[in-house]
Every structure is written in structure tokens, then in C-alpha cells.
Amino acid sequence: MSDQEHNPKPVPGSRVGLIAGSGQFPLLFAHAARQAGVQVVAVGFEGETDPALPKYVDDFHMLKLGQLNRLIKTFHNAGVSRVAMAGAINKTRLYTRIRPDWRAVKFFSTLRNKKDDSLLRALADELESEGIRIEPSTLFLPSLLSPEGILTRRKPNRREQADITFGWAMAKAIGNLDIGQCLVVKDQAVLAVEGIDGTDSTILRGGRLCREGAVVVKVSKPIQDLRFDVPAVGFDTIETMKRVRAKVLVVEADRTLMFDRERMIDAADSAGISIVVKKDGQQDAGARGVEGPAAAGSLLVPAQQRTAVPGVSTAFVRRPRHDAMRIGVVGVGYLGRFHAMKYARLPEADLVAVVDIDPEQARRVAAEVDTEAVTDHRELLGRVDAVSIVTPTPSHYEIARDFLSAGVHVLLEKPMTRTVEEADRLIDIAEKKKCILQIGHLERFNSAFSAIQPRLNSPMFLEAHRLSIFNERGLEVDVILDLMIHDIDIALHIIESPLENVRASGIPVLTHLPDIANVRLEFANGAIANLTASRISTKNLRKLRIFQGDCYVAADYAKKRAYAVYREKEADEAGFPEISMEELEIEERDALEEEISSFLQAIREGKEPVVDGRQGRRALAVALGISRQIEAQMRGKCDLSPAVVPGSF
Numbered sequence: 173m174s175d176q177e178h179n180p181k182p183v184p185g186s187r188v189g190l191i192a193g194s195g196q197f198p199l200l201f202a203h204a205a206r207q208a209g210v211q212v213v214a215v216g217f218e219g220e221t222d223p224a225l226p227k228y229v230d231d232f233h234m235l236k237l238g239q240l241n242r243l244i245k246t247f248h249n250a251g252v253s254r255v256a257m258a259g260a261i262n263k264t265r266l267y268t269r270i271r272p273d274w275r276a277v278k279f280f281s282t283l284r285n286k287k288d289d290s291l292l293r294a295l296a297d298e299l300e301s302e303g304i305r306i307e308p309s310t311l312f313l314p315s316l317l318s319p320e321g322i323l324t325r326r327k328p329n330r331r332e333q334a335d336i337t338f339g340w341a342m343a344k345a346i347g348n349l350d351i352g353q354c355l356v357v358k359d360q361a362v363l364a365v366e367g368i369d370g371t372d373s374t375i376l377r378g379g380r381l382c383r384e385g386a387v388v389v390k391v392s393k394p395i396q397d398l399r400f401d402v403p404a405v406g407f408d409t410i411e412t413m414k415r416v417r418a419k420v421l422v423v424e425a426d427r428t429l430m431f432d433r434e435r436m437i438d439a440a441d442s443a444g445i446s447i448v449v450k451k452d453g454q455q456d457a458g459a460r461g462v463e464g465p466a467a468a469g470s471l472l473v474p475a476q477q478r479t480a481v482p483g484v485s486t487a488f489v490r491r492p493r494h495d496a497m498r499i500g501v502v503g504v505g506y507l508g509r510f511h512a513m514k515y516a517r518l519p520e521a522d523l524v525a526v527v528d529i530d531p532e533q534a535r536r537v538a539a540e541v542d543t544e545a546v547t548d549h550r551e552l553l554g555r556v557d558a559v560s561i562v563t564p565t566p567s568h569y570e571i572a573r574d575f576l577s578a579g580v581h582v583l584l585e586k587p588m589t590r591t592v593e594e595a596d597r598l599i600d601i602a603e604k605k606k607c608i609l610q611i612g613h614l615e616r617f618n619s620a621f622s623a624i625q626p627r628l629n630s631p632m633f634l635e636a637h638r639l640s641i642f643n644e645r646g647l648e649v650d651v652i653l654d655l656m657i658h659d660i661d662i663a664l665h666i667i668e669s670p671l672e673n674v675r676a677s678g679i680p681v682l683t684h685l686p687d688i689a690n691v692r693l694e695f696a697n698g699a700i701a702n703l704t705a706s707r708i709s710t711k712n713l714r715k716l717r718i719f720q721g722d723c724y725v726a727a728d729y730a731k732k733r734a735y736a737v738y739r740e741k742e743a744d745e746a747g748f749p750e751i752s753m754e755e756l757e758i759e760e761r762d763a764l765e766e767e768i769s770s771f772l773q774a775i776r777e778g779k780e781p782v783v784d785g786r787q788g789r790r791a792l793a794v795a796l797g798i799s800r801q802i803e804a805q806m807r808g809k810c811d812l813s814p815a816v817v818p819g820s821f
Contacts, residue, residue, distance in 0.1 A: 193259025202228035204312035238272035320425035327760035339389035347393030379416025406431030492522035508562030610781035611788025639709035656705035
């Protein structure tokens, strides 16, 4: 039987049955069915089903657990031939309060065991033997299925990633035994396995066995019939995790119901919890699917499912809050597309449109993030409160000028402009219009840099290496403005002293502009920054090392790792200084999402951004000075004197 035959599209005016357990799922099902023009005949159970359900259905019958014959007759009398099961039945009550009728007694006697999967499959077979077909519980609600990806701002760190891999394999193995769907792990040890007590109790049991940092994994069983038994999580899951300071929730993409998703993500973000949704590469190809067609007119179908274009993947789009800022993204090439995706997943932003001079690229990205596509940035004037400008550098000034002059806040990618004069004019306009002008120096928001920043205290030597495999993007500028400007900004930010001298050398290799450069920045307090950048390397590398007093710290931007090495006060037995090393805990977050969130926060609170126009202008001035010095060397016109005079930056 094909998926289309198994999951027929709801027909307005038709009728469907609902076997309603506890929780909000039956109410959501009934509401969505009504939106689709489908009548609902519901059967509920005393002590389980929400008393509010009768308001949402066309016909409601309250039964006691175990009245199987009456359940079947109820649907027959109502002319129902299609039924869905939604909501859970408390398993402890199932064994203590059930009063089976004669048909139920015979039904239970035929069971090989009373495991969840066996019980539900047998019930489905019993109903279908009476001409009542079981439909997926998500028939009207495909939007409740969890989308793949990391849904929160916090990302799992290295230890947690290892626990996720370990816990996933263990959970699938336990699922094969039909014991439970959830387990709790830490440091690749299983702390708790779900039994009859359910997910929340499992989280509490496992979380209390470790002080904090537990990883909660909930998956579908490999043999699970997902028509009527879909794993579920929600806001209460996060609240339970908060009680034991668990840090990561892992669920299975497209095979897990996620209730109160917006509220759930917000709660996780506030608590510093990661929500990871991943696909299982070993899913049983023969397992029953859960994805029914979106109900016509349903109010619960997410935006990306309403406008998806064939052949175009969709991003994770969240509903904007009522007070969300109206946002536009100008330039949606490689990096601009990511800007659009980050705004789309932030509820404090309402992505009004994306702009690109290539109509096809604008349309493609707009379809991914469920927004409008335009080709002229001026069409956004009067329609947005803030914009990201992610176009090639030569167009930065003109586009940013138009928006700032109209009172629109601007996040401008680096390099800020072509010239210092253009940067000065933008700063002046922003100040006159009282607009936020933030410059996209992304490494300020890198998790590894955030980890070492509190350890910095009067650094005296800084060494940065930024190597990149050759890429055709960004070749309109040299390697200094393309790559090294990130490290120039970091050096100027952490060394609080005037820059006095710059010594630089570089050569072109694959382009007519410098592709490799080495720079020495000399500051008034004696501090030195030695920077190396290459865009023709055989590998990608982004590392920073800082020396200060009795401490040395290092950050690997790419691998999100950071270290600190200290000289202890007491010497060893031979009289040599004792050395201790610490790997710093990384609170992993998406740097671009943090940058954009910081931009929106600066606008909302009326405060200076992390990297304002003046800081962007300073980094640009140093970078342009380095470029001129190397260009002069290339022309054979450079003398050996320093190219920078005190106060010029």
C-alpha cells in the first residue's frame, strides 16, 4: 500500500473517529480536523481525557477503560470507518483501574505479551477486523512533527556530542526490546531507562544521579507503528529537565511530536538547554510513516510547509512575536542566505523580505524562509525597521546610506566600506538619525573567543593564524580585507593601547591581489600582535594564541576549543615553576545567530552594539593601511620605515 493510499487527504464534510487519551493532543487533533471541514466523533476515558474535549468535537462518548465492545459499537453507530488514536493512557492506571468487558477479556487472552507495541498493534488489528481503519494521529497535524536541526541557541559541547552518539545507539537498542523510548546518559554511561513511569520520571531519576549536565535521548522504537504511537515531548519536558539541570534534549526528526514548540524553545533558551533533532540513518524502511497531508485550511501548518517550492529545502521558521521587528536581508548569496535563515528562526524578528539582484537566487532563498523576494533594496524603505546588508563590499556604502538616511538600523557585513571616508559618512548619518550601525565582525561572537575573553588581562603578545582553502567568493578584495580583518578587529579590541607601528608583507599567488600576508602590529604599551592570513592553503585553520603575565590562553575558532596554561606560584621539588593546564568549558552557540540576536537587542534596548561603526571603521583603517603597504612593496616603492604613524588610527 502506498503512503498516499494509507494517508488519504482529508475530505471536507467527511467524518473521522478519535480515540482520545490524556493531554492536549486530542484537542489539537479535533481543532485541526474542524479547520479541515471534517467532523469528529470522539471516545474518551474517565480520568484520562481532558473534560474540554467535547467542545471541540461533533459527537463525544465517555467510556471506561476496557469497554472495547462499546468502543467499536460507538463508531459503527456513528458511521465512522476511519479512526485515529491521540493522547496517552497512564500505564499505571491501565493495570490498576481497567475493567475489561467480555470482548476485551478475549482480546487480552490472545496477546503474546503486554508490551506497548504488541498491545497497540493488536488493538489496531481488532478495529480493522471490524472495518475501522487506523489513521495516523498526525493526519491533520504534520506541523507537530519535529524538524531536523538544533532548535536552540545553545549547541551541545564536545562531551555532550559524544553522549548523544552513545545515548542514541543505546536508546535504539532498548527500543528493540520494547522497554521504553527515553533514557538519560552522562559521560557515556546510562543513568536511567524509561519504564512504565514515563519520560518525566525517567528524566528526574537519571538527572538526580548526576549533579548536572545530563543528556536526555528520546527516540522511536525501530519496530514502532507510528500511526498511533509517536514519541512526544513538550514544554513540560523542558521544565522537568530544568529541575535536575539537564543540558541536552535529543529527539528524532519527523518521528517525534513536539507540543508547544515555540514556548518549549524559548524555555530551553532561557535555561541554557540544547534541543537537538536528528535523523536516524538506520530507520526501518518498512516502518509505518506518520506524515499525513496538510489539512486544507489548517491553522496549524507551519509557514515553510505553506509555501515550499519543489526542489527547494526549507529552513526552520518560527512565528514572529507580536512585537517583532520588521527585518530585511539585502544580498542573499552564500553568507546572506544564512542571515535570512537566522532571522527566520528568531521570534523577535519578522523577516519581511530578502533582496538580491539575481531574481532566481532571491526567489530560492525566499522560499526557504517563507518570505517575499525582491530585487531592489529600495523597495524595503518604509517596510522594515532593520536590515542586514550582505552584498559585495563596493555596494556597502550606497545601500547602507539609503537605509540609515531613512531611519533604518543596519547590520553591515565586513569590510565596512571601500574607504575610511565612506565609513565616516555612514557613522555620521547613523548618529544623526539615532540608528544602530553594527559591523559584522563575527569572531567576537565565536564560542571559543567568548570562553577566553574573561581570562584576558593586559595581553602582551597575540598570534593569530587564519588559513583558508581557495574559494572564488570575496575575490574583489585582498586577503587582508577578506580574512585578516577579523584578527585585526580582535587585536584592536583586546589590546587597550594606541597602535603605533605596522609592518607587513604579502604576495599574490592565484589572484592579482595579495593572497598571503603576514603582519606585525606594534602598540604603545609594548604589546605585539603577529597575524598571518592565507586564502590558498590546503586546509582551513582559525587559531588565536595570547600571552600575558603568568598565563597563556589559546582558542580554536573552528573546532570551538579553548585552553589556558598557568604558571603556579609554588615551584616543584627541583625549583622550576609548576605549570597547570585547563581546557575551558565551551558554551557552544551559533556565532551568526548570536551576532544577529545582539544586533536586535541593541536596537530594542537602545544601547551600543558589540561592534559599532567606529570599531568597524578602526579595523578598516588598519586593514587598508596594510593593503597599501603591501601594494607599495609589490610595486617596489616601499622603504624600510614603518608605514603607520602614531595617532593615524
